[in-house]
Amino acid sequence: MPKEIPLNLSLREKNDLTARENRKRFKDLGLRVLNMIGSPGSGKTAILEYTARKLGKKLAVIEGDVATTRDADRVRACGCQAVQIETGGGCHLNAEQVQKAFGQIDPAGVGVLIIENVGNLVCPAAWDLGEDAKVAVLSLPEGEEKPSKYPALFVRAQAVLITKIDLKAVLDYNLEQVKADCRKLNSQAAILELSAKTGEGMEGWLEYLTKLT
């Protein structure tokens, strides 16, 4: 809790202490926690809507956005608890924001907490929120070069979701190159191809979540 943190720590050090508290609390509750990171419009919220429809109250979501509460409203409407953090200009979530938002969630019956970070491939990758794993979200229309150009996220991510796979037919997209680039940065990451729109590949994502819990 903030009161226990000495005042002479850097912002990052304070964050990491709070992230450690979050991690302990999540573990004590038997919760598995994912930190979902991707560009604006990469399809993160659509995946969460789909997931909420399938998992219902077993899922809880913390939404991070620069402005608006739209994403939490969208996900809540699909049947799970969802709390919005509005960063008011901040380009990533921090552990204290997550700690406060989690205070509004009733953990009873929840198995998985997914934190949707601010839409940004750069800054969120460097901030620990107390999650078990970072999940990178990368949509087909963004092109093939994103893993090479934004390596910090892909090096750390334990799963890469390649989204909007339904657009494969209309986009000239080299899926194999993207997967090879991801593996070069991180040979351990699970790579899932999916479309929340058509449902293609979504069973693989749900299975990934089940294995976590």
Added chain:
Amino acid sequence: MPKEIPLNLSLREKNDLTARENRKRFKDLGLRVLNMIGSPGSGKTAILEYTARKLGKKLAVIEGDVATTRDADRVRACGCQAVQIETGGGCHLNAEQVQKAFGQIDPAGVGVLIIENVGNLVCPAAWDLGEDAKVAVLSLPEGEEKPSKYPALFVRAQAVLITKIDLKAVLDYNLEQVKADCRKLNSQAAILELSAKTGEGMEGWLEYLTKLT
């Protein structure tokens, strides 16, 4: 120049002083300068490739990326000067990086300089590089909510490029809502719809550039 800047200034103040120097230098050279900002994969580089093919040596480009020199290589291959800044993790360009990169450009015959910022809808919006205008790039696959969710950029942008318009037929996209949201934030901004892939709307963009010079 860095030497002239007192050491007790904040990073932001130093940046703004250097941005002012850049602005004066660009003005003295009769250059019009745009700071192009958009999500990763929103189509910024594709627009610059198209523009370089049309304007040739009248255009110069400074490319900002977290890693790789691919974008500068792509744009240079289309016939204009292009210099790459690799931020090494930095989530936005700053004025000093632009000043240094501009030192590698021969300004003779150049009328327009376009700075492609790091792919990020949040952080670059807040940093002045010495440009005449910020240009927001927003691609159809990112969805309709981006102006409302990332207002800082859209409030400041003097032009909004809605890109990948060729995907209109396959995406369920409410173009009128996006334009209305942009206008709510900024009634003065020019809004251009275009596709660098099919060339649709690109003459409007070239005309916008011509009017600048």
